[in-house]
Amino acid sequence: MSDDPMRVLTALAVPDSGLRAESVLAAARASARRRRIGALAAAGLAGAVALTGTAVAVVRAEARPPMVAGPAIAAVPTVPPPACTVAPLARPGRDGRVSVAAIDPSGRFVVGRLDAAGGPWLVVWTDGAPTVPAGGRGFEPHDVNAAGVIAGTLDHQAAVFRGGEAVRLPVYEGTTAADALGINSRGDLVGAADRNGRRLAVLWMIDAPNPLGLNGDTLSRSAGRIADDGLIVGTVDNGGRAATWLPPARAALLPAPAGPGEGGAAVDVAGDWIAGWAGHTGPRKQAVRWNRRTGAVEALPGLAARAVSATGTVVGSSYGPTPGPALWRDGGLAVLTAPDGGTGGALVDISADGRTIVGYGGRTPAIWHC
Known part of the structure; x- marks a missing residue:
């Protein structure tokens, strides 16, 4: 394990997102000064904002407005499943239970875990071939990016795995545990850290020595994924609302469709698309795109x-008449076939082009090529 928490990140050659640590931190400090002199007098007002100049209407998280009504929830439309081949993920050369966590945007790297003696262990499939790195x-x-850099957790602390090394990330001030949940092509990471019983959204920028807390501590929050342009998606108020951040801006709440229940989270972002859930009936969370x-x-x-893929395909599991690994595209729900020809299971992640998917057929880790 490296003694330098950020050294393994700095060698990565990646496209420029336009975000810079100095500008983000300077804006954050300026925002803090404005808040201290009274700008928060207007924080209770709902505001209309745009996601990176786009048309999705949002409101400030700290305002805690009522749920914003969108399109009503309809009956479940179904479409024929796409033509896909499916196979179990190749097992590593050790006994134990294998689970799958993510696939990179290119579809080349798949990451998961092996629960075995002396472990658990990280498993990395590269072009379908599994390895269990000693580190x-x-x-x-x-999560994993197209360079094979992996966001994760090590000994209850946020960590990154690259070049055979697991490296703990710098601890956000006053927190006792953390998870790095998402990584973009630049190597910026997002996640959540625990402090005084609350989850706080945190950003680790590749060119900054210290992590940045997103929006202070007025609400419990968690950042789950980060896009290449720096947009962060997650949840605020312990799963109360789906939200986005574009540092140094404050959290923005995503509008929710009309329907039963409250709550929500944005779980993934790719291209023009964000996927998540908003509202629920009992244990069933209403998926939203x-x-x-x-x-x-x-x-x-x-x-x-x-x-979600950059093409807009959303993957997960069906809870309709035919439960199992499912995706939404072309206006409807399609349930995919498991490796043994049956159903059951769930899809976990999808490549940017929407053609490679990982998940479970029944309880078997599997990969679909569509």
Whole structure:
């Protein structure tokens, strides 16, 4: 394990997102000064903001407004499943239970975990071939970028795995545990840290020595994924509302479709699309897809959403008449076939082009090529 928490990140050659640590931190400090002299007198007002100049209407998280009504939830439309081949993920050369966590945007890297003697262990599939890195003992993966850099957790602390090393990230002030849940192509990471019984959204920028808390501590919050342009998606108020951040701006609440229940979270972002859930009936969370460019808000009935591709395909699991690994595209829900020809299971993640998907067929980790 490296003694330098950020050294392994700095060698990564990645496209420029336009975000710079000095500008984000300077803006954050200026924002803090404005708040101290009374600008928060207007924080209780709901405001209309736009996601990175797009048409999706949002409101400030700290205002805690009522749920914003969008399109009503409809009956479950179904479409024929796409033509996909499916196979179990190749097992690593050790006994134990294997789980799958994520696939990178290119579809080349898949990451998961092996629960075996001396572990758990990180598992990395590269072009379908599994390896169990010696430096991955105890590392829990959550996301991976196209360079194979993995966001995760090590010994209850946010960590990154690159070049065979698991490295703990700097601890956010006053927190006792943390998870790095998302990573973009630049190597910026987002996640959540625990402090005094609350989850706080945190950003680790590749060119900054210290993590940045997102929006102070007025609400419990968690950041789950970060896009290449710096947009962060997650939840505020312990799963109370789906939200986005574009540092140094404050959290913005995503509009929710009309329907039963409250609560919500944005779980993934790719291209113009954000996927998540808003509202629920009992344990069933209502999947939602937001379009950053057009402002469209679409309920996806019958689906529990886990991830979205840059083409807008949302993957997860079906809770309709035919439960199992499912996706939403072309205006409807399609249930995919498991490796043994049956159903059951869930899709966990999808490549940017929407053609490679990982998840479970029944309880078997599997990969679909569509």
